[in-house]
Amino acid sequence: MPELPEVETVRIGLSALLPGRAIAQVEQNWDKSFPNTSADVRQFLIGAKVATVARRAKVLLIELDSKYSLVIHLKMTGQLVFRGKSGEHFGAGHPNDSLIGALPDRSTRVTFTFTDGSQLFFNDQRKFGWIRLLPTAEVPQIDFFKKVGPEPLSTNFTWKELGERLRRRPNTNIKAALLDQTVIAGVGNIYADESLWGAKIHPSTLVKNITDAKIKKLYASLTAVLKIAIEKGGSTDRNYVNVEGKRGSYLNFASVFRREGQPCLRCGTTIIKTKVAGRGTHICPRCQKL
């Protein structure tokens, strides 16, 4: 589910809510969602205060004042929903806009309760997501962070670097290369399809057959799509919600994702859905030719 824009939206939400709050209690009903608890919980989690909330790739980092951090991956259906103690409302808009009802519910895997009575719920229908508690200094050493590629929206990420990194996978198709987190961080199925449409590249095109001119276009469309998606609060296809339980609106502005059967916004040709790199893939068959 959540890709870079969705995780960034959650990070922004948590950054406004969590710092300064101290954890009083942690409950879980599915051990695999938060495997390393026991002794660590008591020593470095209970009583610890949230310092900052950061993001790298699709991973959230909640840094505590105990020199430990909560490392969270939402995978396909993870949600982090914050609730004040009864009656207390946080965030913009009406609380009834939340897609999530009373919590905990049947998809709640972990519940963090803060000393002021507020709560953070980790919901995860498919149970693929996870939370780890690690010493903050060791976080960059986990396998995923050692291998993950650069942040596409960082100021020093250029079209040339995108090209160099993509071309380490010359014989695979461009969609699989974009989805490969060791090539570039944070791109998933939605924004791969959106950015390839923007650059008029067929997702099955082998990387070695893509020109520099096309790489430049892809860089421009990818960075633009990610920025717009963050502005729109991400994409809600099925499960994704922000920390208030509300949907993101990017799909109202999407060019191809979930628009099969509808006209291409450039040429009017009907958008089709196929399968590339094992994933549902949306293309304009006229704008994106092999």
Added chain:
DNA sequence: CACTTGACCTGTCCGC
């Protein structure tokens, strides 16, 4: 080694 496929899970939707 480069690349692709299956597994991890639950829930929903579609065709018979």
Added chain:
DNA sequence: TGCGGACAGGTCAAGT
């Protein structure tokens, strides 16, 4: 309505 199968936004491990 019931039931089987396909599919869903991610990432690893295992397979070719």
